[in-house]
Amino acid sequence: MPRIGAFVCWCGTNIAGTVDIEQVVQAVSEMSGIVYVKDYQYMCSEVGQNLVKTAIKEWQLERVIIASCSPRMHENTFRKAAKAAGLNPYLVEVANIREHCSWVHKNKEEATKKAIALIRAAVAKASLNTELIAKEIDVENRALVIGGGIAGIQTALDIAEAGYQVDVIEKSPSIGGKMAQIDKTFPTLDCSACILTPKMVDVASHPNINLYTYSEIESVNGFVGNFEVTIKQKARSVNLEKCTGCGICTEKCPSRKSKSEFDEGLRTRGAIYTPFPQAVPNVPVIDREHCLKFNTGKCGICEKLCPAGAIEFGQEDVLVTKKYGAVVVATGFDIIDLDKFGEYQYQNHPDVLTSLEFERLTNAAGPTAGKFIRPSNNKRPEKVVFIQCVGSRDVSSRGKSYCSKICCMYTAKQAMLIKDKYPDIEVYVFYIDVRTPGKNFDEFQRRAVEEYGVNYIKGMVGKIFPAGDKLIVHGVDSFTGDTLKIEADMVVLAAAAQAKPDAEVLGRKLAISTDTNNFFTEAHPKLRPVETHSAGIYLAGACQGPKDIPETVAQAGAAAAKVIGLLSKRKLVSNPCVSVVNEDLCNGCLSCLKICPYDAIAAKELATNNHGITSKRIVAKVNEALCQGCGGCTVACRPGAIDLKGFTNKQITAEVDALCH
Amino acid sequence: MIRVKITPNNKQSQLQYIREISGVNINKCIQCTKCSAGCPASARMDILPHEIIRLLQLGQVEKIFHSKSIWNCASCFVCTERCPRNIDIARLIEAIRLTIIRQPGKSKFKPDDVPGIIDDKMPQQVLVSGFRKYNR
Known part of the structure; x- marks a missing residue:
C-alpha cells in the first residue's frame, strides 16, 4: 500500500457550509493507506499549495488526494504543486466534493457522508495510480489560414508580423471577401475599399505570407503542431508568374454572358475575368464553363492577344501537401436564398434587391458607377423601402432562428447613404426591433431617424405587388395598428446571414464541430471563444456566427495570438492519459478503430512465431499524439485489450467498489 | 380612460380554454406584424391579428370577444403560413370563435x-x- 496524504479544502463556506470538515478529516484518517490528513480554508491558495508541498516531502507521500472543487478547476494547480515537490503529477487524485457534493446538497449530514464516500473512492483509485510521463511532440513552424476575407487577412498579417510563415488559402480568384463588396462601413461611414485594399496588398507583399487563391482544402491529416494539409489549386488557365495584369484579355473576351459574382449578378463579365480591379492577385482566371475555347474549341482570342504569353488552356488542378503547426478557419458567411420568400417578389422584379446588391449599386466602382438608379428603368427612385429581418429570427422552415446581428446597422447606413446624396428620396425602414449594441452604434441609427428623417416603421411587410412601374408594399405600423400601402420604386431586403453551405464538409475534414445552424462551434462560449474542440485549430470571423467588421478583426487578432502562442513553443507536451493496446489480447476486430472520434487508432500487422510457423495477424495500434483519452475504445473492445492510462478498468472498478462499500 | 388590470383573474379560465383547444403558445409572438401585414381580410378588421395576440398576452379576452375581426377572418391561413415564429394564428382565432360559440345561449x-x-x-x-x- 502506498503512503497516501489527503488534503480537504473548505473552499470558504462553499464546502464547509454543507460538509462537516472535522468529521470528514476524522473518517479519512481511518482509511487504509492514509498517513496524513490536513484541512485548510483555501487549499488552492499559495499557503494551501505549500501545505501540500511540505507534506509530500516531510511525510514521504507517494499519492496525494485533494478533496476540493472539480478537477476541471484546479487539477492542474495541484499537479504542478506535486511536481514541484518531486512527485509525479499523475499521482495526484482530486475528489470533487464541491460541484458533486456541497453545491448540490442541503442536508449537512447526508452531504458529509457523500463527501467521505467520494474521498474513499479517490483513495481506492489513487492507490492504483501509476507514474505517467508526458511525451513531447514537435511543432511545425507554419500556420494555415483558411479564407481570405477580412478575418483571414487580419489573422495572416498578425501571425506574419510575429515572424511566422503563414499560408492563406482562398476559394475564389481573389482575396478580399465580403468586405471588398461593401461600399461604406458603419458606424464611421469610411469607404470599405479604402481601408481594406491596403491590407490586401500587405498580405500579397509580406515576405512571411504565401497566398493560394482559387484553391480549396482537399484533405487534412495529423494533429496539433503537425497538421498535414493537401491543398487543391484549381486550374486558373492563366500563369500566375507570367501575367502582368494588363487586362487586355478580360476586355476582349467575346463571351459576355456570365454574371459577375463580385457585383452580385448586377453586371456581366467575360469568361476570362478578374473579379474586381483591385483584386489580389491581379491575375485573371478562365471560367471554363462559359469559355468558348473550352466549349467549342474555337476562339482563343485571349491567348492570341496576351502580350506575356500567360494563357495556358492546358493547365490542370494541382495538389500541394504541406505541414502546418496551427490552422485558423476564417471562411466567412453568406446570405440566405430568398426563393422561399415569394411575397417579396425578389425573384420576379429587378427593383427588389438584397442588401448586398444594394452595396454594389451605391458603390462608385459598381455596375452603375455609383449612380443610384433602379435596375428596371435606369431612373432614380423616389421612394425606397427597406425590410429588415428577412429570414432572421424566423423559426419556421423559411429562415434562421437567430438574429443576424449586422442588418440593423447596415440598413441604417444604407438609408443614410441615400438621404445624404439625395435628400428628396423618401426612405422607409420596416423593422421588428432595432438592435444596436456596440460603440457609437445606437447614436448612428438615431442619426438616420433624427437628422436624415428616415421613416422607421415598427412592423413587417406582408406582401409586395408590382403595379405599373411601382411596387406596392403592404405593411403594418404596429404602434398605431394602421395598415399601410407604400408605392415604392425600390425595395431592399436585409436577408439573413447564414453559414457557408460547405461549412459542414470542411468541418468534417478538420474534425471540428458545427452547431445546428452550421456555424463552427467555439470550445467555450465565454472563456475560449476562438478555439475549437480540436487542439491547434482556431476560428476567426463570421464562420463562427454573424459578426460585423470590428468584431471580426478583434477575433482575428485573438486567433492570431493563440496561433503565435502555439508556434512559439518548440515542443508540445502531450497528454499521457492515452489508450494503450495489449497486443496479446487484441483479436483485431478493430471496433475501436470505428468508434474513435479522433482517428487515433490504426490497424497494425503483427508477425507471430508459433513453434517455427510464422503467421501474421492484425492488431489495433494507438497513435498517442492523436488520442485525446476519451475512453470510447475501452468500452468498444470486446476482449478488453484496450485500457486508458490513468483511468484503467481496474482503477474505475476500484472506485466503484469503494463507493459501494 | 379605463384602468386595465393585466390578465384579470376572472378571465383566466377562458384564456386557458383558448390556449388548450388551439395548442398555440402565444408567448412565442415577437409582434413583428407579419400576420396583419399579409392578411387579406384586414381591411374589415377593427383589431388586427397581431393585436389579437397582444391582447391575449395581456389577458384582455373581453376586447377580442367584442371585436368584428374574429368573424371577418377568412381562415385563409396566410398568417399561419408566413409567421416567422411558427405560431398557428388561424388556429388561434378559430379557438377564440369556438370559445364564444360554445358558451351556452351564444349560438350564432x-x-x-x-x-x-x-x-x-x-x-x-x-x-x-x-x-x-x-x-x-
Whole structure:
C-alpha cells in the first residue's frame, strides 16, 4: 500500500457550509493507506499549495488526494504543486466534493457522508495510480489560414508580423471577401475599399505570407503542431508568374454572358475575368464553363492577344501537401436564398434587391458607377423601402432562428447613404426591433431617424405587388395598428446571414464541430471563444456566427495570438492519459478503430512465431499524439485489450467498489 | 380612460380554454406584424391579428370577444403560413370563435334562420355542419 496524504479544502463556506470538515478529516484518517490528513480554508491558495508541498516531502507521500472543487478547476494547480515537490503529477487524485457534493446538497449530514464516500473512492483509485510521463511532440513552424476575407487577412498579417510563415488559402480568384463588396462601413461611414485594399496588398507583399487563391482544402491529416494539409489549386488557365495584369484579355473576351459574382449578378463579365480591379492577385482566371475555347474549341482570342504569353488552356488542378503547426478557419458567411420568400417578389422584379446588391449599386466602382438608379428603368427612385429581418429570427422552415446581428446597422447606413446624396428620396425602414449594441452604434441609427428623417416603421411587410412601374408594399405600423400601402420604386431586403453551405464538409475534414445552424462551434462560449474542440485549430470571423467588421478583426487578432502562442513553443507536451493496446489480447476486430472520434487508432500487422510457423495477424495500434483519452475504445473492445492510462478498468472498478462499500 | 388590470383573474379560465383547444403558445409572438401585414381580410378588421395576440398576452379576452375581426377572418391561413415564429394564428382565432360559440345561449345559428338562407343549391351537409359548429 502506498503512503497516501489527503488534503480537504473548505473552499470558504462553499464546502464547509454543507460538509462537516472535522468529521470528514476524522473518517479519512481511518482509511487504509492514509498517513496524513490536513484541512485548510483555501487549499488552492499559495499557503494551501505549500501545505501540500511540505507534506509530500516531510511525510514521504507517494499519492496525494485533494478533496476540493472539480478537477476541471484546479487539477492542474495541484499537479504542478506535486511536481514541484518531486512527485509525479499523475499521482495526484482530486475528489470533487464541491460541484458533486456541497453545491448540490442541503442536508449537512447526508452531504458529509457523500463527501467521505467520494474521498474513499479517490483513495481506492489513487492507490492504483501509476507514474505517467508526458511525451513531447514537435511543432511545425507554419500556420494555415483558411479564407481570405477580412478575418483571414487580419489573422495572416498578425501571425506574419510575429515572424511566422503563414499560408492563406482562398476559394475564389481573389482575396478580399465580403468586405471588398461593401461600399461604406458603419458606424464611421469610411469607404470599405479604402481601408481594406491596403491590407490586401500587405498580405500579397509580406515576405512571411504565401497566398493560394482559387484553391480549396482537399484533405487534412495529423494533429496539433503537425497538421498535414493537401491543398487543391484549381486550374486558373492563366500563369500566375507570367501575367502582368494588363487586362487586355478580360476586355476582349467575346463571351459576355456570365454574371459577375463580385457585383452580385448586377453586371456581366467575360469568361476570362478578374473579379474586381483591385483584386489580389491581379491575375485573371478562365471560367471554363462559359469559355468558348473550352466549349467549342474555337476562339482563343485571349491567348492570341496576351502580350506575356500567360494563357495556358492546358493547365490542370494541382495538389500541394504541406505541414502546418496551427490552422485558423476564417471562411466567412453568406446570405440566405430568398426563393422561399415569394411575397417579396425578389425573384420576379429587378427593383427588389438584397442588401448586398444594394452595396454594389451605391458603390462608385459598381455596375452603375455609383449612380443610384433602379435596375428596371435606369431612373432614380423616389421612394425606397427597406425590410429588415428577412429570414432572421424566423423559426419556421423559411429562415434562421437567430438574429443576424449586422442588418440593423447596415440598413441604417444604407438609408443614410441615400438621404445624404439625395435628400428628396423618401426612405422607409420596416423593422421588428432595432438592435444596436456596440460603440457609437445606437447614436448612428438615431442619426438616420433624427437628422436624415428616415421613416422607421415598427412592423413587417406582408406582401409586395408590382403595379405599373411601382411596387406596392403592404405593411403594418404596429404602434398605431394602421395598415399601410407604400408605392415604392425600390425595395431592399436585409436577408439573413447564414453559414457557408460547405461549412459542414470542411468541418468534417478538420474534425471540428458545427452547431445546428452550421456555424463552427467555439470550445467555450465565454472563456475560449476562438478555439475549437480540436487542439491547434482556431476560428476567426463570421464562420463562427454573424459578426460585423470590428468584431471580426478583434477575433482575428485573438486567433492570431493563440496561433503565435502555439508556434512559439518548440515542443508540445502531450497528454499521457492515452489508450494503450495489449497486443496479446487484441483479436483485431478493430471496433475501436470505428468508434474513435479522433482517428487515433490504426490497424497494425503483427508477425507471430508459433513453434517455427510464422503467421501474421492484425492488431489495433494507438497513435498517442492523436488520442485525446476519451475512453470510447475501452468500452468498444470486446476482449478488453484496450485500457486508458490513468483511468484503467481496474482503477474505475476500484472506485466503484469503494463507493459501494 | 379605463384602468386595465393585466390578465384579470376572472378571465383566466377562458384564456386557458383558448390556449388548450388551439395548442398555440402565444408567448412565442415577437409582434413583428407579419400576420396583419399579409392578411387579406384586414381591411374589415377593427383589431388586427397581431393585436389579437397582444391582447391575449395581456389577458384582455373581453376586447377580442367584442371585436368584428374574429368573424371577418377568412381562415385563409396566410398568417399561419408566413409567421416567422411558427405560431398557428388561424388556429388561434378559430379557438377564440369556438370559445364564444360554445358558451351556452351564444349560438350564432338558430333553426329560425334556416328558411331565410336556404335554397335549392345548398347541400344539406352545410346546414348540418353549420349547426354542429355554430349552434349550442
